[in-house]
Amino acid sequence: MNVTKFSTGVVRKSVSLIVKRNLQKSAAAMVKVGDSLPSVDLFEDLPTNKVNLAELSKNKKIIVFAVPGAFTPGCSKTHLPGYVEKADQLKSSGIAEIVCVSVNDPFVMGAWAKDQKTSGKIRMLADPQAQLAKALDLTVEIAPLGGVRSKRYSIVAENGVIKSLQVEPDGTGLSCSLADKIVV
Template identity: 65%
Template sequence: MHFVLNTLRHSIVRSSKSFRRIHSTPVFAMPAKVGDKIPSVDLYENSPAEKVNTEKLCSGKTIILFAVPGAFTPGCSKTHLPGYINDAGDLKAKGVDEIVCVSVNDPFVMAAWGKDQGATDKVRMLADPSAAFTKAVDLSVDLPPLGGTRSKRYSMIIKDGVISELNVEPDGTGLSCSLSKNIKIA
């Protein structure tokens, strides 16, 4: 495990007559945790014209938001998304207003994947094309075979804009704690 003990960096900037040192301290994001307010980020549904703001989406509602490393990938298509589609009725009967799937893909791919999986009226398929939301909750992972920056696999319950449950897969991509069967609606 790597620990960051000193975060000060030195940069040399050339002024008009000499060099001088500038000290800067990088800001490190902290992973989302229970009790955090959901960040205000625009995601996309069906096309780039249909923005969905995460803060507004979650205001006054109980939302299950789960994220996957990529649309149409084997684990996501065979297990993760189908579980939420199959359990949507039971979860909504327990007080969940909406179930949302987020992936670092474009909105056209997410719409096509949702249609292919039969998610249309059960799970909202939201695209995070620049990984803005994924980075805001600090749950990104670098997966070069899938195109670089992707989302870790996780699930969360958001009640009135605040994270009340968060299940991040230990390796970021596995299929255990973030599955629909492990969601605990209180």
């Protein structure tokens, strides 16, 4: 299609719509320290076991960390095991709950919890439609894992307010969001 076939008004209107869409996209800025955790339903073990993140964080201090995918190498060999190993230490320093979130279904998260022996240490919550990742503006497109996933990050929240946020610079790396880097 040749732009010269359009009248000037049509071209201006199209450009204006594109600019508006881009401004709307950029208006949803990434979550930051001081923001509240969103009221998003996640799922534990079954699609019927809803866990609202805002409710879970009321009147307590929690850690939420996200991984791009359950059973993936970095997540299964480094990220989640680090939190499992440090869970008792973190909880003794005032953390009431440690939550691992991934854009997977609740059955996968349940199976991964058993595989990684997280019982009593880490709550494994599924974000099957990436609603939490989208609400935080922490999504990343990873085609081989099925498309939209969560960036890798860690959050310390107290009474629903984010006190600390560490987002991996490339969204998937293993540096600042690890258990040994968390500051409670």
